[in-house]
Amino acid sequence: MIKVGIVGGTGYTGVELLRLLAAHPEAQLTAITSRKEDGLPVADMFPSLRGHVDIAFSSPDKADLKQCDVVFFATPHGVAMAQAPELIAAGVKVIDLAADFRLKDQATFEKWYKIPHSAPDLLEEAVYGLPELNREDISKARLIANPGCYPTTMQLGFYPLLKAGIIDAGNLIADAKSGVSGAGRKAEIGTLFSEASDNFKAYGVHGHRHTPETSAQLQRYTDQKVGLIFTPHLVPMIRGMHSTLYARLTQDITNDALQALFEEQYKDAEFVDVMPFGSHPETRSTRGSNMLRIALHRPDNGNTVVILVVQDNLVKGASGQAVQCMNLMFGLPESTGLKQIALLP
Ligand SMILES: NC(=O)C1=CN([C@@H]2O[C@H](COP(=O)(O)OP(=O)(O)OC[C@H]3O[C@@H](n4cnc5c(N)ncnc54)[C@H](OP(=O)(O)O)[C@@H]3O)[C@@H](O)[C@H]2O)C=CC1
Numbered sequence: 571m572i573k574v575g576i577v578g579g580t581g582y583t584g585v586e587l588l589r590l591l592a593a594h595p596e597a598q599l600t601a602i603t604s605r606k607e608d609g610l611p612v613a614d615m616f617p618s619l620r621g622h623v624d625i626a627f628s629s630p631d632k633a634d635l636k637q638c639d640v641v642f643f644a645t646p647h648g649v650a651m652a653q654a655p656e657l658i659a660a661g662v663k664v665i666d667l668a669a670d671f672r673l674k675d676q677a678t679f680e681k682w683y684k685i686p687h688s689a690p691d692l693l694e695e696a697v698y699g700l701p702e703l704n705r706e707d708i709s710k711a712r713l714i715a716n717p718g719c720y721p722t723t724m725q726l727g728f729y730p731l732l733k734a735g736i737i738d739a740g741n742l743i744a745d746a747k748s749g750v751s752g753a754g755r756k757a758e759i760g761t762l763f764s765e766a767s768d769n770f771k772a773y774g775v776h777g778h779r780h781t782p783e784t785s786a787q788l789q790r791y792t793d794q795k796v797g798l799i800f801t802p803h804l805v806p807m808i809r810g811m812h813s814t815l816y817a818r819l820t821q822d823i824t825n826d827a828l829q830a831l832f833e834e835q836y837k838d839a840e841f842v843d844v845m846p847f848g849s850h851p852e853t854r855s856t857r858g859s860n861m862l863r864i865a866l867h868r869p870d871n872g873n874t875v876v877i878l879v880v881q882d883n884l885v886k887g888a889s890g891q892a893v894q895c896m897n898l899m900f901g902l903p904e905s906t907g908l909k910q911i912a913l914l915p
């Protein structure tokens with residue numbers, strides 16, 4: 571059994587990790603932290619886990635994380651970088667769900683996250699945890715930077731076109747919407763029921779930290795200079811994410827060939843579903859599952875491709891993807907413990 575620790579077990583990605591790991595045949599939850607709930611049985615806070623999780627929270631300074639084989643950080647940016655060096659030196663693998671190790675360039679990290687990086691020596695080693703594009707490196711990694719939720723949709727949507735060299739990489743547009751759980755479980759005015767329900771708004775229009783993350787990753791796959799305009803929106807759903815991506819074709823290609831490009835790219839990807847050309851994926855077709863679904867459109871058969879991408883921000887956008895990485899790091903089939911079918915309605 572893989573001994574698993576979770577730092578930040580009271581938040582949304584933390585409890586999602588618990589749900590997935592409780593059903594994982596090779597994982598044994600060994601330590602889970604909370605600064606506020608030291609000593610409280612996990613199932614007392616989350617009754618959905620009664621009968622499935624039988625350990626209690628401990629404060630981060632008391633939790634014996636070094637006895638774990640892998641530790642997930644489901645914490646705000648800046649927490650993992652403080653503890654990862656010591657854990658890795660002790661032979662523990664680390665998967666950070668935050669952004670501490672996502673950007674290779676320290677100055678770019680510090681500019682966007684407005685905190686100094688305390689473990690810059692690990693930036694080079696950290697592996698970006700997007701299995702569909704990075705499977706081999708993940709399987710050898712000691713430290714995973716789990717992707718952001720929006721960047722997962724943008725990269726998997728643009729990648730096949732970018733790799734084929736048939737779009738203008740300097741003019742990528744992403745119009746994306748997230749459910750409110752994307753903002754985490756902390757109390758904030760913007761996520762109050764009376765603010766976020768029955769409402770719809772864009773945010774981060776002049777710059778969101780997922781733009782440099784996505785651009786830097788996409789840049790690995792093209793010689794053109796990547797230019798991305800990304801606008802996130804908050805929509806009144808609890809979970810789920812819908813990204814509508816636009817790319818300009820630079821070559822003649824039929825719709826059948828476009829579709830074939832995506833189907834070929836993701837033919838072995840268990841968690842990426844390329845739907846029929848022209849279809850309309852819904853976020854609920856992924857709710858609670860680790861699936862990401864893609865559908866292509868070509869308005870008026872012109873030179874713009876519209877790529878619709880849906881997923882669940884908490885599963886494929888965070889905790890499910892992190893478990894997918896854990897499976898690879900421990901030599902297990904990638905889908906172990908991740909075969910849940912989406913909930914309907
Ligand atoms: N929500 C989402 O859809 C996604 C989130 N992410 C990223 O995952 C990370 C976690 O997100 P999410 O679960 O939503 O956040 P939450 O705010 O819901 O939870 C944060 C957790 O971190 C703990 N925590 C906070 N500060 C510290 C600290 N200084 N030291 C130790 N533990 C701390 C909190 O526990 P306590 O206060 O009890 O100690 C809590 O359990 C974030 O970095 C987020 O950006 C990534 C992709 C998607």
Ligand SMILES: CC(=O)N[C@@H](CCC(=O)OP(=O)(O)O)C(=O)O
Pocket residue numbers: 667668669717718719720748749750751752753754780802804
């Ligand atoms: C709805 C909402 O607020 N979403 C978050 C994204 C959360 C996330 O997953 O991203 P990181 O791990 O990079 O912080 C936001 O836009 O800040």
